Amino acid sequence: MSDSLISRIDALRQQRQAVILAHNYTVGEVQDVADFVGDSLELARRAATVEAAVIVFCGVYFMAETAKILNPKSMVLMPDTNAGCPMADMATAEAVRAKKAEHPGCAVVCYVNTTAAVKAESDICCTSGNAPAIVRSLPKDRPILFVPDRNLGSWTAEQTGRELILWDGYCPTHERILPMLVKEARRQHPQALVVAHPECPPAVRELADHLASTAGILAFCRQTDHDQFIIATEEGLLHRLRLENPGKTFYPANARMTCPNMKRASLEKILWCLEDLRGQVEVDPATAERARQAIQRMFLVVP
Numbered sequence: 001m002s003d004s005l006i007s008r009i010d011a012l013r014q015q016r017q018a019v020i021l022a023h024n025y026t027v028g029e030v031q032d033v034a035d036f037v038g039d040s041l042e043l044a045r046r047a048a049t050v051e052a053a054v055i056v057f058c059g060v061y062f063m064a065e066t067a068k069i070l071n072p073k074s075m076v077l078m079p080d081t082n083a084g085c086p087m088a089d090m091a092t093a094e095a096v097r098a099k100k101a102e103h104p105g106c107a108v109v110c111y112v113n114t115t116a117a118v119k120a121e122s123d124i125c126c127t128s129g130n131a132p133a134i135v136r137s138l139p140k141d142r143p144i145l146f147v148p149d150r151n152l153g154s155w156t157a158e159q160t161g162r163e164l165i166l167w168d169g170y171c172p173t174h175e176r177i178l179p180m181l182v183k184e185a186r187r188q189h190p191q192a193l194v195v196a197h198p199e200c201p202p203a204v205r206e207l208a209d210h211l212a213s214t215a216g217i218l219a220f221c222r223q224t225d226h227d228q229f230i231i232a233t234e235e236g237l238l239h240r241l242r243l244e245n246p247g248k249t250f251y252p253a254n255a256r257m258t259c260p261n262m263k264r265a266s267l268e269k270i271l272w273c274l275e276d277l278r279g280q281v282e283v284d285p286a287t288a289e290r291a292r293q294a295i296q297r298m299f300l301v302v303p
């Protein structure tokens with residue numbers, strides 16, 4: 001069944017001049033059929049430069065919006081437009097404007113995990129891989145409002161020694177990775193290194209041997225001689241870690257660290273959206289223009 005689905009996707013991919021981009025957290029079979037798999041930053045870079053009539057974006061809505069903002073000429077489709085991000089929804093443009101009014105003159109640094117409307121209210125974007133570099137690029141005397149992830153924000157504050165005004169948002173999937181579960185995984189696998197994403201709460205970050213974005217986790221596990229790891233991020237990353245490192249062993253820090261929205265894309269839905277060109281993502285041009293500036297300022301600091 002899967003083989004015939006894949007050959008039908010391949011035929012339509014060619015016919016539509018389409019590319020399939022997938023986030024590291026999507027299900028394994030979606031990652032396997034994609035032309036490119038990566039984290040938010042890698043996918044944004046790829047979306048900006050790819051030459052394709054159609055981009056099928058397997059991830060969550062804000063990521064597809066970012067692809068459309070950076071590549072307005074391509075048609076951007078989502079296999080399931082209900083794939084949202086609860087953390088992105090914790091900050092609205094209206095609430096960010098109100099917070100800016102409370103802190104006149106502040107610079108707004110927004111994690112890419114935000115809606116296009118929130119990016120449009122921001123001075124500069126960041127990702128989990130470059131947040132400290134982005135914050136360091138801003139004048140030392142300028143207050144910084146960091147939106148929406150309080151965990152990435154507090155880690156960035158630690159890394160840079162800067163005081164940040166933190167939005168009270170969080171990723172429900174990473175928030176579920178409790179310190180007691182990490183300690184239990186360590187007890188069961190005492191030889192394994194704990195590798196965590198900075199979206200994890202501070203108490204989990206303190207237990208980690210290494211902290212990095214998903215691209216950073218992949219690079220670390222590839223490069224180190226160590227061969228056992230406890231991974232504290234969305235479980236979809238384990239698929240790629242295992243593929244890339246056949247001689248190494250990866251344990252999830254928590255059996256339930258799954259983002260249901262990232263699992264919405266499936267082979268069937270990819271096929272249907274290529275057949276009917278359904279699930280088109282649009283961003284209002286005025287919002288897109290302002291959001292693009294915030295994203296491009298990030299690329300100027302961290303090319």
Ligand code: SF4
Nearest residue numbers: 060085086171173259
């Ligand atoms: S893993 Fe967390 S931040 Fe990523 S899409 Fe899911 S809820 Fe949003």
